[in-house]
Amino acid sequence: MVSLTVSKFLPGRLGGQSSMHDEIKEVLISEEALQEKIKDLGKQLSEDYQDRFPLVVGVLKGALPFMADLIKRMDIHLEIDLMAVSSYGASTVSSGEVKIIKDLDTSLEGRDVIIVEDIIDSGLTLSYLVQLFKHRNANSVKIVTLLDKPTGRKVDIKPDLTGFIVPDAFVVGYGLDYIERYRNLPYIGVLKPEVYEK
Ligand SMILES: O=P(O)(O)OC[C@H]1O[C@H](OP(=O)(O)OP(=O)(O)O)[C@H](O)[C@@H]1O
Numbered sequence: 001m002v003s004l005t006v007s008k009f010l011p012g013r014l015g016g017q018s019s020m021h022d023e024i025k026e027v028l029i030s031e032e033a034l035q036e037k038i039k040d041l042g043k044q045l046s047e048d049y050q051d052r053f054p055l056v057v058g059v060l061k062g063a064l065p066f067m068a069d070l071i072k073r074m075d076i077h078l079e080i081d082l083m084a085v086s087s088y089g090a091s092t093v094s095s096g097e098v099k100i101i102k103d104l105d106t107s108l109e110g111r112d113v114i115i116v117e118d119i120i121d122s123g124l125t126l127s128y129l130v131q132l133f134k135h136r137n138a139n140s141v142k143i144v145t146l147l148d149k150p151t152g153r154k155v156d157i158k159p160d161l162t163g164f165i166v167p168d169a170f171v172v173g174y175g176l177d178y179i180e181r182y183r184n185l186p187y188i189g190v191l192k193p194e195v196y197e198k
């Protein structure tokens with residue numbers, strides 16, 4: 001487990017002349033590999049949901065870049081909505097408690113819902129959302145996740161479509177943050193250990 005001293009990680013502390021990219025130890029999935037995979041996922045979803053007008057629900061904030069790229073690769077009529085939940089706060093370990101920060105605007109009654117996530121780790125966020133959406137009478141609820149970290153699983157939940165399996169490490173980039181930073185990296189990587197010590 002990584003221990004955090006959030007108070008020392010103040011805005012601008014890592015700013016100045018240093019680049020965000022210098023704080024990355026290793027790139028796990030390149031920008032090109034991400035985009036290639038998203039093209040395939042979009043094609044698959046277009047086939048699976050042809051003539052069904054799905055509601056594509058992005059889970060903020062992490063899923064934002066993935067969702068934006070994925071829907072452009074879906075060649076079907078669809079509707080989008082966004083939900084913001086949080087179970088990590090400023091930690092790298094899930095609190096186990098899922099908080100709704102922003103709810104959907106759309107009724108789920110009879111809808112075919114596609115939940116778009118950046119990562120499934122413990123599975124707590126998605127298992128909460130799937131139950132909630134079924135309770136709201138969705139006709140079907142499917143999960144597409146860019147990343148799956150099966151070693152982190154605390155509840156039994158499997159995505160319907162997965163981009164990449166990632167190892168048991170805290171990953172950042174392409175939506176995934178560490179204390180709200182690094183979401184704008186165009187690739188997925190792991191941070192240098194000294195970043196956690198700042
Ligand atoms: O499978 P789990 O262990 O529940 O983890 C997955 C969730 O954790 C992250 O969200 P976070 O709560 O950090 O919010 P964020 O998307 O705003 O960063 C990520 O975006 C997923 O939603």
Ligand SMILES: Nc1nc2[nH]cnc2c(=O)[nH]1
Pocket residue numbers: 088119120121122169170171172173176177178
């Ligand atoms: N940034 C980030 N958020 C997560 N939420 C659950 N697992 C992870 C992870 O590996 N990285």
